[in-house]
Amino acid sequence: MKIVFVASEINPFASTGGLADVTGSLPRALGREPGVEICRIMPLYHQVTERGFHPRDTGVRIEVPVGFRTYPAEIWVADEPTPRTYFIRRDEFFDRSHLYGTPEKDYDDNFERFVFFQKAAVALMDALEFKADIVHCNDWQTGMLPLLLRHGIRGTGRAGTERTVYTIHNLAFQGLFPGSAYGITNLPFTYFHLDGLEFYGNVNCMKAGITAADCVTTVSRTYAREIQTEGVGCGLHGLLAKLGTKLVGLQNGVDYADWNPATDPQLAARFDAQHPEGKKTCREHLARLMGLELKPGRPIIGMITRLTDQKGLGLLAAAITEFMQRDVALVILGLGQQKYHDACRQWGAQWPERVAVKLEFDSPLARRIVAGSDLMLMPSQFEPSGLNQLYAMRYGSIPLVHDVGGLTDTVEQAAADGTSGTGFKFAGFQHAAMLASLDQALALYQRPAEWRPLMVRAMEKDFSWARTAHEYIGVYNEVLARHPAKR
Ligand code: ADP
Numbered sequence: 001m002k003i004v005f006v007a008s009e010i011n012p013f014a015s016t017g018g019l020a021d022v023t024g025s026l027p028r029a030l031g032r033e034p035g036v037e038i039c040r041i042m043p044l045y046h047q048v049t050e051r052g053f054h055p056r057d058t059g060v061r062i063e064v065p066v067g068f069r070t071y072p073a074e075i076w077v078a079d080e081p082t083p084r085t086y087f088i089r090r091d092e093f094f095d096r097s098h099l100y101g102t103p104e105k106d107y108d109d110n111f112e113r114f115v116f117f118q119k120a121a122v123a124l125m126d127a128l129e130f131k132a133d134i135v136h137c138n139d140w141q142t143g144m145l146p147l148l149l150r151h152g153i154r155g156t157g158r159a160g161t162e163r164t165v166y167t168i169h170n171l172a173f174q175g176l177f178p179g180s181a182y183g184i185t186n187l188p189f190t191y192f193h194l195d196g197l198e199f200y201g202n203v204n205c206m207k208a209g210i211t212a213a214d215c216v217t218t219v220s221r222t223y224a225r226e227i228q229t230e231g232v233g234c235g236l237h238g239l240l241a242k243l244g245t246k247l248v249g250l251q252n253g254v255d256y257a258d259w260n261p262a263t264d265p266q267l268a269a270r271f272d273a274q275h276p277e278g279k280k281t282c283r284e285h286l287a288r289l290m291g292l293e294l295k296p297g298r299p300i301i302g303m304i305t306r307l308t309d310q311k312g313l314g315l316l317a318a319a320i321t322e323f324m325q326r327d328v329a330l331v332i333l334g335l336g337q338q339k340y341h342d343a344c345r346q347w348g349a350q351w352p353e354r355v356a357v358k359l360e361f362d363s364p365l366a367r368r369i370v371a372g373s374d375l376m377l378m379p380s381q382f383e384p385s386g387l388n389q390l391y392a393m394r395y396g397s398i399p400l401v402h403d404v405g406g407l408t409d410t411v412e413q414a415a416a417d418g419t420s421g422t423g424f425k426f427a428g429f430q431h432a433a434m435l436a437s438l439d440q441a442l443a444l445y446q447r448p449a450e451w452r453p454l455m456v457r458a459m460e461k462d463f464s465w466a467r468t469a470h471e472y473i474g475v476y477n478e479v480l481a482r483h484p485a486k487r
Helices: 018-031 046-050 110-127 145-151 179-185 205-212 221-226 237-241 278-290 313-325 338-350 363-372 388-394 405-410 431-445 448-460 465-482
Strands: 002-006 037-043 056-066 069-077 084-089 134-138 163-168 176-178 202-204 215-218 247-249 300-307 329-336 355-358 375-378 398-402 424-426
Touching: 002 018, 002 110, 018 037, 018 134, 018 465, 037 110, 056 110, 069 110, 084 110, 110 145, 110 179, 134 145, 134 465, 145 163, 145 205, 163 205, 163 465, 176 179, 179 202, 202 205, 205 237, 215 221, 215 465, 221 247, 221 405, 278 300, 278 329, 278 363, 300 313, 300 338, 300 363, 300 388, 313 329, 313 338, 313 431, 329 338, 329 363, 338 355, 363 388, 375 388, 388 398, 388 405, 388 448, 398 405, 398 431, 398 448, 424 431, 431 448
Parallel strands: 002 037, 002 134, 037 084, 134 163, 163 215, 215 247, 300 329, 300 375, 329 355, 375 398, 398 424
Antiparallel strands: 056 069, 069 084, 176 202
16 A cells, blocks of 8 residues: 655654654554555755755656746655655745744745645656555645645646545644635635635635545544534534544554653653653753752642643633642743743742743753653643643653543543552643642652552553554555545
8 A cells, every 4th residue: 555645744854743743653653564655745844954854856846836826846855765755845935934934923825835835745746656545634734635636736637546534633723715815726616615615705724625535534532523513623513523434533642662761862861661760860850950949749740832722821820829839840841822921931930949931842851841740731622632641651740631632532530549540630621620630649649659550550551653553554445445446
């Protein structure tokens, strides 16, 4: 089976969040499945070279029509051969300081940038020897791909035989653009209606993917259910509820070759479930690094996240005084909305020995926080999959989470005596519920003989990609079986 994975960000080349973690690790796990050949396509951003990668020019040049204009694209390729990663290069669109926009606002030409990218990806598939069975599209930046594969980049038809799978990593970002911009896709206007990609007069890129792909997946079972409801469906719940078995929830996994406290070079000491002693050193190191005062019985609570409403910063802000009345230390690493930057800075000033804040994207520090913290706080309003709770568990940091989406599916509530479970979950997006859950955690934390087995259980949990990769193969096979004539 030949698979092409198309995404706007892929680790380690460029990332803004969880999408890149998934597109970085899932294709590798798919590539290990018998009979699978896989390659990936992404834009060549400034960030790629900034991160120390130096792709090679393949010499392949393609012409990409975007409305009435035509832009040339260069095809570059990463040195790492497995899975092969192709980059679409056009500096005018992608050689910028950020991927999608500055902290103040999205780039004005995002629709043009990603229509260009997707068309270049189709043209590249046509230029390559690699004839895909499945094209796997991810989030709004690749939502137009199923239609572009069907109609071709000029909208005049195409002889491709690929089948498409579209994955929703976060339904809250749909890629909405004025209807007047639709012309640059060169696609037939017959799709610009309620049952197609039109959304209140706008082009909705995610809706295009959902309606045109052969199968739609999302990143946990619970989120697949939740997005069919008005509260979480972001205006698309009706459409999603009608998909029936065409909508599948598959839990994201972890690449344990990368996220392993026994080998992680960023840590002050190594440890694992059998030898958790090194975690104490990591804890002391983190406290020193962040200027936190350590005291017996006072847990370090970590939070590594986009500082946004979705991630529950508003809930924490409403509860912070009561939260800090408990004997806890809090370390926050993140970037996001200005109001939360201000709030975090203020908490750091108010409780200098117990609250440490770093407003940056810092991957090595993120690893030191998961290794050095005792609890990982994730009070997300909604959470498609969540990855941090999975990393945290492996590094012995117990997740304290809002009971939604992927958090529901991956964290098991701990028993009061610590004899079962892997974390703490609160139901209801209210700060009283979060504080009650925190109190349960603190009570158990005071009893190390019960806390330690909880930690070991969390560390032993296996969320490796192998199982999910296998499930994806099942989905691909089903899609191909449903359309045998196309093979
Ligand atoms: P989302 O994709 O919605 O932002 P996820 O939990 O799925 O949330 O994934 C976020 C990923 O990004 C995690 O691996 C997390 O550790 C990482 N991350 C988020 N913010 C930062 C930051 N400021 N520095 C380093 N890593 C971060």
